[in-house]
Amino acid sequence: MWLYLAALAGLYYLLRWYRERQVVSHLRDKYVFITGCDSGFGNLLARQLDLRGLRVLAACLTEKGAEQLRAQTSDRLETVTLDVTKMESIAAAAQWVKECVGDRGLWGLVNNAGIIDPVAYCEWQSTEDSLNILKVNLIGLIQVTLSMLPLVRRARGRIVNVSSILGRIASFGGVYCCSKYGVEAFSDILRRELRHFGVKISIIEPGYFRTGMTDMKKYLGRVKQAWEEAPTHIKESYGQQLFDTFYDSVKQGLLGCSTNLNLVTDCMEHALTSVHPRTRYSAGWDAQFYFIPLSYLPTSLADYILTRSSPKPAQVV
Numbered sequence: 045m046w047l048y049l050a051a052l053a054g055l056y057y058l059l060r061w062y063r064e065r066q067v068v069s070h071l072r073d074k075y076v077f078i079t080g081c082d083s084g085f086g087n088l089l090a091r092q093l094d095l096r097g098l099r100v101l102a103a104c105l106t107e108k109g110a111e112q113l114r115a116q117t118s119d120r121l122e123t124v125t126l127d128v129t130k131m132e133s134i135a136a137a138a139q140w141v142k143e144c145v146g147d148r149g150l151w152g153l154v155n156n157a158g159i160i161d162p163v164a165y166c167e168w169q170s171t172e173d174s175l176n177i178l179k180v181n182l183i184g185l186i187q188v189t190l191s192m193l194p195l196v197r198r199a200r201g202r203i204v205n206v207s208s209i210l211g212r213i214a215s216f217g218g219v220y221c222c223s224k225y226g227v228e229a230f231s232d233i234l235r236r237e238l239r240h241f242g243v244k245i246s247i248i249e250p251g252y253f254r255t256g257m258t259d260m261k262k263y264l265g266r267v268k269q270a271w272e273e274a275p276t277h278i279k280e281s282y283g284q285q286l287f288d289t290f291y292d293s294v295k296q297g298l299l300g301c302s303t304n305l306n307l308v309t310d311c312m313e314h315a316l317t318s319v320h321p322r323t324r325y326s327a328g329w330d331a332q333f334y335f336i337p338l339s340y341l342p343t344s345l346a347d348y349i350l351t352r353s354s355p356k357p358a359q360v361v
């Protein structure tokens with residue numbers, strides 16, 4: 045009986061492996077537009093796809109980032125500056141992409157740009173910071189997608205949206221999690237709506253990785269700033285001791301970030317080049333072996349696991 049089940053499971057994985065390793069043809073003629081290429085996953089993916097021979101259209105937030113990327117890549121890679129929070133910037137980028145790709149259309153759109161800071165308890169986050177996170181991570185992603193969609197439809201191409209494992213289980217990070225849950229919902233809706241156009245949507249859900257976003261000094265500085273700028277009555281409710289413990293746990297978490305960014309960019313590359321891309325890619329050991337299993341547990345059990353060692357606020361009732 046067990047032998048029979050093991051053979052079935054083996055056969056399933058063998059078939060899946062065979063199916064997933066089929067690669068689309070004419071990769072050198074295919075254009076891929078990536079947002080947030082100044083640093084981190086976007087930057088690495090741009091260089092990786094350029095090496096593979098695809099035609100990369102890399103959007104950077106700053107001209108300096110674009111210049112640095114061009115210096116590291118082939119002449120085939122082209123750059124544009126794009127701020128995903130500005131409609132006029134998105135419209136200009138979409139027009140530029142349209143001119144670059146011509147009748148071929150856009151094979152791949154990778155919505156990667158994102159921000160996290162400050163990571164704090166919801167009550168410590170200012171409205172301005174919360175709105176900013178939503179504007180970059182969610183509204184910007186939706187606007188870029190809708191602006192590029194006619195070009196992607198023409199190529200019967202791919203959309204790759206970078207969410208987070210925090211878009212599967214909101215364990216930490218306040219409004220950042222809300223933005224990533226939004227990315228998951230938008231991607232699910234879009235996948236169902238675009239099914240008949242031959243456009244495929246993949247969602248990337250990385251665990252914790254060391255990038256510009258998780259830069260220790262910047263990250264901890266913003267955590268501290270959020271706490272210092274919180275109203276006095278909020279600080280009294282939570283207490284300095286809770287903040288200090290939270291701050292130390294964030295620091296420990298950052299020290300544990302994976303440095304192997306290829307775990308994420310290989311998923312993105314697969315989503316763009318495989319004949320049969322996956323709907324969701326969870327990248328990183330923490331994502332696959334801790335957060336995903338946790339997300340399937342009953343909520344009360346997940347709550348217990350996630351909060352059992354959390355510090356207690358000063359004014360507990």
Ligand SMILES: NC(=O)c1ccc[n+]([C@@H]2O[C@H](COP(=O)([O-])OP(=O)(O)OC[C@H]3O[C@@H](n4cnc5c(N)ncnc54)[C@H](OP(=O)(O)O)[C@@H]3O)[C@@H](O)[C@H]2O)c1
Pocket residue numbers: 079080081082083084085086104105106109126127128129155156157158159180206207208209249250251252253254255256257258
């Ligand atoms: N690192 C992780 O552990 C992790 C985990 C899960 C998900 N993610 C997601 O992965 C994606 C990439 O992040 P990363 O980790 O590679 O961090 P990163 O190195 O900070 O990359 C984010 C990129 O987005 C750019 N960006 C920021 N605001 C922008 C705006 N308004 N318009 C256009 N571009 C903007 C940044 O430009 P500047 O560098 O010039 O600021 C940077 O190039 C994000 O969506 C993030 O949420 C990261």
